[in-house]
Amino acid sequence: MKLFDIPDAHYYCGGFNNTAGACSGSLAKYVEGNLRGGTSLREGTPTFNEYRDCALREVERNLLLSMSNYRRALDLMIPGASSWAFVTLYYSAFYAARAVLGMFGGLVGRKVIVEVSAGKPGQQELVIKSKKKETTYTASHEQFCTNLTLGR
Numbered sequence: 560m561k562l563f564d565i566p567d568a569h570y571y572c573g574g575f576n577n578t579a580g581a582c583s584g585s586l587a588k589y590v591e592g593n594l595r596g597g598t599s600l601r602e603g604t605p606t607f608n609e610y611r612d613c614a615l616r617e618v619e620r621n622l623l624l625s626m627s628n629y630r631r632a633l634d635l636m637i638p639g640a641s642s643w644a645f646v647t648l649y650y651s652a653f654y655a656a657r658a659v660l661g662m663f664g665g666l667v668g669r670k671v672i673v674e675v676s677a678g679k680p681g682q683q684e685l686v687i688k689s690k691k692k693e694t695t696y697t698a699s700h701e702q703f704c705t706n707l708t709l710g711r
Contacts, residue, residue: 562663567678586617596689618661625654
């Protein structure tokens with residue numbers, strides 16, 4: 560999966576415009592309702608701006624969930640709850656990974672994968688690829704880990 564390098568990601572994240580409308584809700588719903596595999600999003604277009612704003616809202620949400628799970632895991636660090644601490648830390652790492660991926664222009668969605676095709680500031684472009692059904696996993700964290708491992 561091709562992602563932005565650090566300066567390009569800084570530029571990408573700095574372009575947040577707080578766009579309203581369809582992109583102010585869930586990233587999954589926005590992607591499923593507005594994006595199709597095989598298309599690209601070019602910087603400067605309304606669709607690119609909407610996607611970026613929606614994706615960065617999702618990044619913020621994932622960071623919150625990651626920190627919340629991490630904090631809860633600290634409370635669970637007792638012998639009787641250590642298995643739940645392990646599970647909670649797993650989800651903390653999952654949400655953190657999704658947030659980092661989003662800041663660098665990537666997304667592993669239910670039906671699509673978004674990756675960078677051009678990172679140069681002012682000419683950034685993201686490409687949407689349809690996901691091949693190669694797994695029987697249904698949970699979002701299982702699909703996420705499988706697609707990252709396979710390099711899709």
